[in-house]
Amino acid sequence: MAIHEKTLIDPDRILQHDHLVVDGVDVSGSWNTMITPRTLTDYEEHFEEIIQSYSGGENVHRCWQCGSCTNSCTMYAQNVDFNPRYWIYLIRLGLKAELMKDKDIIWQCVSCNKCTNICPKDVRPEGVMKATAHWLEDNGLTPKTLSTHFDEEFTHQCIEFGRIEDTEVMVGFFKRSGQPLVQAWIVEFGKRLTKRLPLGQLAKMGMNVVFRPKTKSWGKTGEVLAEYVKAQKEAAHHG
Amino acid sequence: MSAQDTVLVVGAGPAGLSAAATIASMGKKAVIVEKEDVLGGAPIISGYAKLVPSGEWAKDAIGRMVSRVEGDGNVSIHKSTKVTQVAGEAGNFTATLSNGDKLDAGAIVLGTGFTHFDSINKPEWGFGTYEDVLTTTQMEQMVGTGQIRCPSDGRVPERVAILLCVGSRDRQIGREWCSKICCTVSTNLAMEIKEISPSTDVFIYYMDIRTFGLYEDKFYWKSQEEYKTKFVKARIAEVTKSPDGRLLVKGEDTLVKRPIVIPMDLVVHAIGMDPNALNPEIAKTFGIGLEKHGFIDRAEQYTNSQGTTRKGIYVCGSATGPETIDDSIAQGQAAGSRAVADLYGQQKVAS
Structure with missing residues (x-):
């Protein structure tokens, strides 16, 4: 009630407290609203x-x-x-x-x-x-998009193993983006898969999850690749 | 020395020195009357640093103009002298000098210049209150010493604020004109400060930037792009001091639409050009008119370009309004030529 023109003030500058004591005086109630100043007090030159x-x-x-x-x-x-x-x-x-x-x-x-x-x-x-x-x-000031999370998981697997594993990519993506591992469409996918029962394929996928095969003679390729990606990123950012 | 081959030149700044040299080069006599005891006018008396746009030190550039007339047999010089009375008419004036001498001249050229705005008249901007608030002329003198320091304690300033339009474009104090040169002088000063003191950041607080003609890229753009001068659109309301001893500039950043209170180490007033404080006296002595701001009024401009309201008396440089040194020199030549033409009695003026 104290301020009738609140719409004119940036919401983030309005401070409201149910109980407010200023200089030892209890101003709770009608006077419980304070406004922080609009003044800019310095520059960040760099x-x-x-x-x-x-x-x-x-x-x-x-x-x-x-x-x-x-x-x-x-x-x-x-x-x-x-x-x-x-x-x-x-x-x-x-x-x-x-x-x-x-x-x-x-x-x-x-x-x-x-x-x-x-x-x-x-x-x-x-x-x-x-x-x-x-x-x-x-600087982590904007939330990562879903596609960024996906890219990161995908890239991580490429560099680590020289190949991706579909199930692992999905699980990693869900973890990174904070999504539940069990989702309605996966349940549905599982149900339909069970109807047809491609046992050989399932077994192969299962084995791959357990043993995580690497591309043959991957060696230090991952490290080199990671180095290259880093250099490219720096070059893009710093001209 | 007869009136028919003599021109009286009043004032020995860039305009007057130029007029005198022009008159002498045309084989006529020029008599310079200068109220100060040195020649060269404001650039010398106020100790300007490097001039716009040549970049040459004032004492060298204007010094050359001074030695040119001093070494000229056709030029005679009266220092620390004023003209107190002018009798006669075009083609035959008699001037009385403050030393009692009388002088006959066929024409008169006024190069009586301007007066720097006195920042005391804008007390809210802290000049005269805080040691670290200076004017552009004082800052030029500091540049001349080769060191940039805060007068209060000798520290190197982290930040310098230059406030534009101090004593210009201000109806509050009866200065409704743009002083024309301060924007360019300030962008140049910012570069000089940065050159001497690379750790100092310079901020220019402006309403508009008026670096006309070729000053645009040579001064404004260069200062911003190469010397990192920051331009902030705000007319400062007040300069105060913070408890830590630094200055605070208060105002409204009109582009952010927010009040600002920013700490600074040095504040420089880009002072404008006032009419010469002696203009009422000059107008009376020479029988000429002043225009509404108090500068010397001009005759019909298209056929009598350097004329005053009195026939036979010409004017050049910043006596007619804020003017650059280059244009003052050009006008000095023009006025000198008009005056010499008068000596031949062949001047044609539209009535």
């Missing part, structure tokens, strides 16, 4: 350099905030919160907390590159979006 170290982010420091990118943006036409011009400004000054508020939509960039084509300073905003998304991912 944040710009971090984004610049990712492929695509190199030119972010050139931006002069004309807004051509946002103006031409395919996504902005769908969602006014998708504002590359604004994010670039936040990156330049290192206003990370502000940027975090939009972390769940930055990845929505569709790479149409209209911004890159129109930018008078050659900032390459599409690249900045990509670099920012990679930075968010690297």
Whole structure:
């Protein structure tokens, strides 16, 4: 009741407590709401350099905030919160907390590159979006997608064994993505499989799970492969 | 020395020095009257560092202009002297100097310049209150020493904030003009600071950036892209001090739509160009008009381009409004030529 214009305030700045004591005075009840200040109190100067170290982010420091990118943006036409011009400004000054508020939509960039084509300073905003998304991912600031979990399990098995094992991939994928191992469709799959009873195939799958065969003379190939993937990833991120 | 072959040049800054050299080069006599005891005007008296756009040190560049007239037999110089009275008319003026001398001249060129805005008139920005709040001219002098330090305790500043439009574009204090040069000077100053002190980050707080013409990429872009100057769109409301001794700049970041209170070590006011504080006196002495801001008013501009409101008296440089050094020098040549043409009595002016 104390604040009638709550809609004007960012929800995350409104503090409400059933019981609140300020300076020894019990202000519970009508006065139990506090608002944290909106003031920005510092810059993180080196944040710009971090984004610049990712492929695509190199030119972010050139931006002069004309807004051509946002103006031409395919996504902005769908969602006014998708504002590359604004994010670039936040990156330049290192206003990370502000940027975090939009972390769940930055990845929505569709790479149409209209911004890159129109930018008078050659900032390459599409690249900045990509670099920012990679930075968010690297720092665990965005949840991994199901396909990322799948990729990781798949890659892990390739590198470890030189081959994948269907059942293992599925189990690993379910574990990584926090899904139950027993799912309705698997039960159904099992039932139908039992009807036809391809015993030989089942036995082979069972043996493979138990003994986990490796590709012949796999040797150090896995290590080399892992090294290569790491180098490629670094090259992609750091130009 | 007769009136018919003499032009009186008032002021020995870039404009006046240029006018005098032009007059002398055309075989006429130039008499320079300068109120200060040194020649060179603001760039020398205020100790500017490297000039825009040449990048040459002011004392070298303007020094050359000074030695050019000092070594010229057609130029005579009166330092620490003012013109107190002007009688006569175009083609035949008689000027009385503060030392009592009288001087006949066929035409007069005013290169009386400007006065730097006094930051005391914007007390909310901390000049005069905090030692670490400086003006661009003071910062230029610091650059000249080759060291960037906080005056309060001599530490190397981690951050410098340059506030643009101090004494410009401000109806509050009756300065409704853009001072034209401060954006470029500030982007250049940011580069000079970074060159001397690579660990210092420079932030420029702006409303607009007006680095016109070729200053765009040579100064604004270069400062941002190569010297990492950060441009923040905010007109600072107040400069205060935090308990730890650092300065706090308060304002609204208009692009984030949020209030900011950011710690800084040095705050530099990019001070504007006021009309010469002596303009009312100059207007009275020479019988000329001032325009609405207090700069010297100009005659019909298209056929009498350097004219004042009084026939036979010309004006050049920042006396007519904020001006660059390059343009002041060009206008000095133009005014000098007009004045010499007057001596021949052949000047054609649309009435």
